[in-house]
Amino acid sequence: MNIYADNAATTKVSEAAINAMTACMKDSYGNPSSLHSEGQKAAKVLLEARQKMAARLGCDPKEVFFTSGGTEADNQALFSAAALGKKKGKTHIVSTAIEHHAISHTLDKLAKQGFEVTLLPVPENGVVEPETLKAALREDTCLCSIMFANNEIGTIQPVEEIGKLCRERGILFHTDAVAAAGYLPIDLGVLPIDLLSLSAHKFHGPKGAGLLYARKGIKVQSMLEGGSQESGKRAGTENLPGIVGMAAAFEEACGEMAENAAGLKALQDQLIAGLEKIPHALLSGDRNRRLPGNVHFCFEGIEGESLLLLCDQKGIRASSGSACTSGALEPSHVLLAIGRSHEIAHGSLRLTLSHQNTEEEVSYMIEAISEVVTKLRQFSPVWKDLEEGKKKHAI
Numbered sequence: 001m002n003i004y005a006d007n008a009a010t011t012k013v014s015e016a017a018i019n020a021m022t023a024c025m026k027d028s029y030g031n032p033s034s035l036h037s038e039g040q041k042a043a044k045v046l047l048e049a050r051q052k053m054a055a056r057l058g059c060d061p062k063e064v065f066f067t068s069g070g071t072e073a074d075n076q077a078l079f080s081a082a083a084l085g086k087k088k089g090k091t092h093i094v095s096t097a098i099e100h101h102a103i104s105h106t107l108d109k110l111a112k113q114g115f116e117v118t119l120l121p122v123p124e125n126g127v128v129e130p131e132t133l134k135a136a137l138r139e140d141t142c143l144c145s146i147m148f149a150n151n152e153i154g155t156i157q158p159v160e161e162i163g164k165l166c167r168e169r170g171i172l173f174h175t176d177a178v179a180a181a182g183y184l185p186i187d188l189g190v191l192p193i194d195l196l197s198l199s200a201h202k203f204h205g206p207k208g209a210g211l212l213y214a215r216k217g218i219k220v221q222s223m224l225e226g227g228s229q230e231s232g233k234r235a236g237t238e239n240l241p242g243i244v245g246m247a248a249a250f251e252e253a254c255g256e257m258a259e260n261a262a263g264l265k266a267l268q269d270q271l272i273a274g275l276e277k278i279p280h281a282l283l284s285g286d287r288n289r290r291l292p293g294n295v296h297f298c299f300e301g302i303e304g305e306s307l308l309l310l311c312d313q314k315g316i317r318a319s320s321g322s323a324c325t326s327g328a329l330e331p332s333h334v335l336l337a338i339g340r341s342h343e344i345a346h347g348s349l350r351l352t353l354s355h356q357n358t359e360e361e362v363s364y365m366i367e368a369i370s371e372v373v374t375k376l377r378q379f380s381p382v383w384k385d386l387e388e389g390k391k392k393h394a395i
């Protein structure tokens, strides 16, 4: 049994993406900056990929800057917007307590450089309240960065309302759409978003390719010194196979979005219903406002790490939170932010499905995880205390 249920960490590269990348490496090996015909062939392929991404995002190809992935796009968005703010004497930034580390660590750095950062509290359902944001926005706020959907608990944020609040006040709005892109409709022609990041490997494209969308008129700052690729905003020879693979995967994901979402929602409902039957288990994040493939639970009285390892032995590839956090003993900052105690947060399990998963796999996972939780609780001193009434159940 080999069930891959960790699609929020990364996804299996699709056949369409592999084929497009192979063809690109074989036939378009030139450097897009070279003036000879082999270079120009590669430049054409690069332009086509940019046009494909822009068409699917509802923006202009000139607003697309290819990067090495979501992390780089997030860094570039925040440093660029902060620099623009500083020029105008505005040094206040608003974000949330549930952002990916690519955002939160960049904000830490900006704070050290003198920016004032307000992290909005997030209620238990994992959805940011526009009213809370409204109250936090100030005259000197230059940037608001709030993710489109959360990568751990899957909650979808009200980006349209958030963007509107920012736009009314002339504040730049960046959204980390890495977890959402390819799964939720994103129309930049309609949504009031100024800067957006996405990453290919989260929607069945290759690792090491992503993009930053910057609305026309927003001056993006280059993070690297070197050549004048990407209109001088991202030096270094373009990762053409990666970019081409991303465009193929994105076209596929967007083309099949509705169908995939319906299938994923059915699997998600089945999995949530099954895992909820385990006693003292709690679903994390809003039941309805969540990414279609995301299932996240906390189980009382057990350790997430042991749960993961035993699941792995049974052929289930899962996660205890974000891949960047696992391995560390600190519980997830997202779970703490939505009010879970350290103890409860330690017993977390994230299962993120793809359209390749099946009903049979979900049935197997429900059975296997129920067994594993029961087994781990038998050896858990915390569980013993709970059962003997020495400690009160929190969930």
Ligand SMILES: *Cc1c(COP(=O)(O)O)cnc(C)c1O
Pocket: 008, 068, 069, 070, 071, 072, 074, 100, 102, 147, 149, 150, 151, 176, 177, 178, 179, 199, 200, 201, 202, 208, 209, 210
């Ligand atoms: C994965 C992820 C990132 C980082 O993207 P990389 O391409 O792996 O650098 C950033 N933000 C979110 C929400 C993610 O899920």
